[in-house]
Amino acid sequence: MSKLRGTGFAAVNYPTGMHLGGDPTQSLVHATTSGNFVVTMSSVDLGQGLKTILAQIAAETLGVPLDTVIVDTGDTDTGPHCTGTFASRTTHRAGNAVIMAAAEARQAMLEVAAEKLEVSVEDLETDGQGNIHVKGVEEKAISVAETAGAAHFELGKTISGRGIFLKTPSPMDPETGESDPDSTQAHACTVAEVEVDTETGNVEVLGFKSAYEVGQQVNPALVKGQIVGGAWMGMGHALQETTAPYYPAIDHAPGDFQSYVMPGAADMPSVECEVLEIASRNGPFGAKGVGEMVTNSPIPAIVNAINNALGVRITRIPVTPEVVLRALDEKAANAT
Amino acid sequence: MAIKDLKIVGQPVKLRDLDTHVTGETVYYEDIRVPRMLHLKMHRSIYPHAKILNIDTSEAKSSAGVVCVLTHEDLPGKKKYNGLAGVGVGPEDESVLAFEKVRWKGESVVAVIAETPKQAEAAAAKVKVDYEELPAVFDIMEALKDGAPVVTDHWPNNHYIFPDNHRAAQVRYGDVEKAFAEADHIVEDVYQTQPIEQAPLETNGCIAVPEGGDGRITVYSNTQGLQFSLDVTADILGVPTSKLRFIGGTVGGGFGGKVDLQPEPITTLAAMRTGRPVKFKYTREEEMRVSSSRSAWRVEIKDGVMNDGRIIARKITTYQDSGAYLRFSSYGGMKHCGHMPGPYTIPNVWIDSIVVFTNRTPSNAMRGFGVMAGSFALEVQMDKVAETIGMDPWELRLINAYREGDMKSHQKEVEDAGMVETILAAAKLAGKQLPEEFQKMSSLDRKAG
CATH class of the missing domain: 3.30.365.10 (Aldehyde oxidase/xanthine dehydrogenase, molybdopterin binding domain)
Structure with missing residues (x-):
C-alpha cells in the first residue's frame, strides 16, 4: 500500500446571463442635495460583493469619488426590477443598468455645472475627486456638491438617471436547438495535483494552478475570492458531497454538517492563479462574469488527477474513498 | 492587462460590508424585530410516495400555543404551482400543501403556526395523516421503463415533455x-x-409582517430574486401584487438554493390569516433534506x-x-x-x-x-x-x-x-x-x- 500522486487538468467555458435571455435589471441614480449619489436597485447581494462593485461602476461612470456613492438595494417598494442573482448575471446585467443610469445622471449634472460656469457641456470634465472643471482650465471649476445644491435650490433641476439592461429573449428551436442563449463566455483551465492513499482510498488535493479569463475585472480582490471559494466548493463536489450517499437510494440522507461532510479550511490547498482579461463586447467595461464557472474546472481536474495517479478510469462524483477502493479492486481483478 | 483607462473599476476595493460580516453586525432578514411574532413549522410527508387517506389536525389545533393550522383546504388561490409559470413553463405540477398524494419524503402537508418555535414543532408532530403507501421509483433509468410507478399524472412516462x-x-x-x-x-x-446540497450559511427563511390598515404584507426574505418571489407568492395566493412588499438584498449565501419559493407563500398566507407577523426558518435538516438539491x-x-x-x-x-x-x-x-x-x-x-x-x-x-x-x-x-x-x-x-x-x-x-x-x-x-x-x-x- 502506498500514496500515489497524479496530475490532471480541465478546460471549461461558462455562459453569462439567464439562459435564452429575457432577464432584465434596472437601476435608478439620483444626486442628494450635497452631491452624493444614491444608486437604487432591488438586486440581491449573496455575499459576493454586488453592492461594492455596483458602487465602483457608478463612481467610474459618474466621475465622482467612490465614497460619495451609496448603493440602496433590496426593497421592492423603492427599487426598480431585477430578475435576481443567479446565472452569473448580476455584474453584467446590473452593471450595465447602472452605467446607463449613471451616464444619464452625469449628463444632467454637467448641464447644471455648465449653466453655473456659463460654458457648454462639451467643455466640461470631472476630476474624480468631486470637482467639475473646464477641460484644460482646472481653475474654472465647480464642485459636485455645489452643483447638486444649485440644481436643487437655485435652478429647480433634477440630477438623476434611469437604466435598464435586457438581453431580449431568444427562444430555442425545438428541432435544432438553434438559439442565442448567452451574452458572453468566460473561460477557465485548472491543473490539480492529488495524492491518493491506496490503503484508505483517501484523496488529498495538493494544489491548484489555474488560469481564468473573465473579461475586465471590476474588483480583482473579489474575483480572487470567487476563485478560491469556487475551487473549495469544487473540491467538495469532486470528493465528498452528496445528499444521497447511496444514490439512487434515499437512505442515509445527511441532516447536518456532521453527516454532510465538506472540506474544511485545513483541507484547502494553495490556489495559484492567473487572471486574463479579454473584453466582452457587451459587458460593463468589458466584464464577463466569474460567479459560477470557478467551481466547474476543479472538479474534472481532480478526477483526471486521480485517474492519472491510479491508472484507473473513474467516471462519477463524488470520488469517495469507497469509490477509489472499488476502482482499485476492479483494476486488480482485471489484471489477473 | 487593463482593457480601458479606468480609475475605480479594476481596483481591489474593500468589500463594503466586510467589517460587519466579520463582527456579526450585518443585518439579515432574521435581524428585524417585530412584536407579537408567530412561528411556523411544517408537518411533512414520511413516505416517498403515498395516497393521502385522511388529514386530522384536531390534536394539533388544541396543542399549547397554536394559533392557526393550514392545510390544502385553506389555500385561497392555487393548489399547485410552478415558479416559472409566469414565463410560460408548465404545467403547474407541484402541490403548495400536499393533497391526494405525497410524492417525496419531506413534502409539505400541514403548516402549524404557534407562539413559539417549540410549540409549533410540538403541534406539527401531532398532525395525523393516514396514508396508503405506493410503490416509489428513485432510479432515473428505472423510472423511464414501461410499468414504472408514475410520479405525477402530468408526466405519464416520468419525463418532461418539451x-x-x-x-x-x-x-x-x-x-x-x-x-x-x-x-x-x-x-x-x-x-x-x-x-448535492447548496449549503449556504443562512438557511432559507422569511418573516411576513401585516402592515395594518391597507392590508399589505411586508415579507423580509433571503430569496435570490425579490420581485420574482413577490410575483410568484402573489400568484399562488391570488392576491394583487400591490398588496405585497419584499425586503431583502443582503443574504448569507445562495448558490441557487434560494430561488424556489419555499417559505414565502405559506408564511405570507399565515400572516394574512392570523393578522400577526409570522416567521418560517428552515432548520439545517430541512435545508439539507427538504430544500432543493442540485x-x-x-x-x-x-x-x-x-x-x-x-x-x-x-x-x-x-x-x-x-x-x-x-x-x-x-x-x-x-x-x-x-x-x-x-x-x-x-x-x-x-x-x-x-x-x-x-x-x-x-x-x-x-x-x-x-x-x-x-x-x-x-x-x-x-x-x-x-x-x-x-x-x-x-x-x-x-x-x-x-x-x-x-x-x-x-x-x-x-x-x-x-x-x-x-x-x-x-x-x-x-x-x-x-x-x-x-x-x-x-x-x-x-x-x-
Missing part, C-alpha cells in the same frame, strides 16, 4: 451518424453525478475522433433527475443544450437532454445549473479521447478549442473567445512544455489564417 412533444431538449447539428462512420476512433463513456445527472457521450485529434462528431444523451416535481429542471435541461459540447468546435453534434421524474426531493438550481455536470463529463471524456488516440491531452484540447467566429452547435458564432489563451496560461503556470506551434495558437488564429 415543446413540439419532444422527450428531450435537443440539438441537431450536422450528421453525427455519417461522421461516426468516417471517424478513425469511437470513444464512448457514461458519467454520473449525485445530488440534481443528479447521467451524461452519455459518444465521440468520433480522427487520428490527428480532431473530434468530428459528438453525441450526448443526458438524464437529469428532477425529483418529484419540475421546478426549474426544464430550464436546466435547455441550458445544458446551450453549453454542450463544451468549448470545442465540433462539426456534427447531437444532444438529447431529458428531465426525469423520481420520488426524491425535487432538485433545482445550483451554481452552474445544467453546466457543471456537463463540464465534468466532457473534461473526463477528453482525457479518455486523448488516451485512446495516444495524444497529449493539452494538445487535444488546443486543437479542438473554439476560435473567434467559429459556429457553435446551437448555431451561434463564437464571440469573446479566450479558451486557447486560458489553456496556454494554465500550461505555463503548471510548467507544461508544449511544442512551439501550440504555443503560438490563439483564439484569432483561424481568422488570421
